[in-house]
Amino acid sequence: MKLEKVALVGSGNWGSAIAKIIGNNVQLYPEFDNEVKMWVYEEFINGQKLTDIINEKNENVKYLPGIKLSSNIKAVPDLLETVRDATILVFVIPHQFVKGVCNQLKGQILPHAKAISLIKGFDVNETGICPMTEVIAKTLNINVSSLSGANIANEIAEENFSETTIGYRVREEGELYKRLFETPYFRVGIIDDVIGVELCGALKNVVAIAAGIIDGLRLGDNAKAAIIRIGLLEMKKFVQTFYRGIKEETFFESCGIADVITTSYGGRNRRVAEAFVITRKPFEHLEKELLAGQKLQGTLTAQEINHVLRRKGLENEYKLFTTVYRIAYQGLPPERLVKEII
């Protein structure tokens, strides 16, 4: 039997937390090759290459400090070398980079490779939104699954209990990925809904911006729960409006309700939005001040959604999404959030 060989395309905070899990799991099942290459966009830390530090210390000192990776994780600065012999590509990069990376990978991967995307976010074009799994699938002509859930990276790295959801198109691949990702503390549910799982992961960040605004306004737990509920319903309606075959159950999985909750209570979008209300500094300033190089996805996603909604004349049917956009980009005072959506 030919072994499955995993390559990690990405090595940020989430990518590194996942590297820890994958590095252990490939050693547990004989179907996997033990070596896992991880693509690291080269940076210099105090004059030393980040790849060298990771490979010496078995730790991503920049994006997941304090967490040991197993030694079979090999940081590689060259993208093509990372993926050359891989049968499973795990994409975990910011969604802005996906097209560029896929264009580089074209013709450079094994023809029978397959991929799973852990990316939050999507592209927008004239006809609507373009999920990252579709960008990857079309550019590389391979099967692509998705993974998304209530997954704040540091908590998983510390082995606190979490759940996640894998959306598959081919059941055997869903089951293979479950073996690759599941641990006693990281429970994987699988569902036949790649797009539903994936888009929840992107859209929830818009809800978290709204939740952070509620926190900044000190409106309390009822209001926050109401915002999360309204946001989840808009997510559901949006995904079901733009895609067929979306499962109702997806929204009861970790990628649905649980991820909206965890992101709205513990995530960085919430934190920056709360700071926005308190300081009134623009989101771009706060992103630089508070996120140490990480990207704020929620406002960007709100903008992308708004392009689609406006073009289709649907802004009024998605009041929460539209109001977050207007607060982030059009100077609408955050105090208006509740009034605009009720």
Place this chain on the structure above:
Amino acid sequence: MKLEKVALVGSGNWGSAIAKIIGNNVQLYPEFDNEVKMWVYEEFINGQKLTDIINEKNENVKYLPGIKLSSNIKAVPDLLETVRDATILVFVIPHQFVKGVCNQLKGQILPHAKAISLIKGFDVNETGICPMTEVIAKTLNINVSSLSGANIANEIAEENFSETTIGYRVREEGELYKRLFETPYFRVGIIDDVIGVELCGALKNVVAIAAGIIDGLRLGDNAKAAIIRIGLLEMKKFVQTFYRGIKEETFFESCGIADVITTSYGGRNRRVAEAFVITRKPFEHLEKELLAGQKLQGTLTAQEINHVLRRKGLENEYKLFTTVYRIAYQGLPPERLVKEII
């Protein structure tokens, strides 16, 4: 046209917050009689009757201090006098008292009266659970609706934004109650599902106990979101197993997902359960120490559910409910919560 006359059966923290809303709303719509009697179980506060204090100060100084009620709310110590001329009975008392109160009301209310229950909790008998709306409906032979939602009482009293859900059997009654309860800051959704709405309100307290345990164990936001998700699914399964005609949409209403969230983050069940993990004092002690006379519903509900589940051999299908019961009543260490449910 005969005016609708409202009587409030109950005057605790939640009852008083609702009295504030109803007192205003009956003045907004010509269909309602302006006077609203509110039954107050007589107590003495520094030698003065609580009913007298409420009627003089327009404030329930014991259960909702600092919040003014409108002067058309009349505190009445006599139950039968409260309800005698009422066409709408609003039940908002601890569920332990419902049977006794209904037995007193039998034959003493207007024959065309109707009721709405804001009560969290249910009775248990040999055949299963017995919702409070059914106890009221059968004892008094009237139509009974339900109201439940993400409704921490003090936040509503302070006019922070909240949503709630009314479950009706007769649509016109649902719409009437919407007018009676809705305000710009308290948004009412109505749905044709009395039992679903009502039982969510009781069952969510068990989930909040589990969430408080997760907080006490410091397991983080992912774990808490996972517990809330698993808890909501057990609530849904429980209600749909024991009752027909339960709507899927009910769990997406404020009474479903939003109430589980707000109760698991801001409610008293969560708070006491967190203290339980930290102090290891029994729940009854903590209830007295922390709740100032209010009741802890979650552990009691867990016990009642367990009677039903055990009798039907279903304990293993409701691992979260069962584990909360075992932690609260059988000495299972709270550290075992996650291991037992995964």
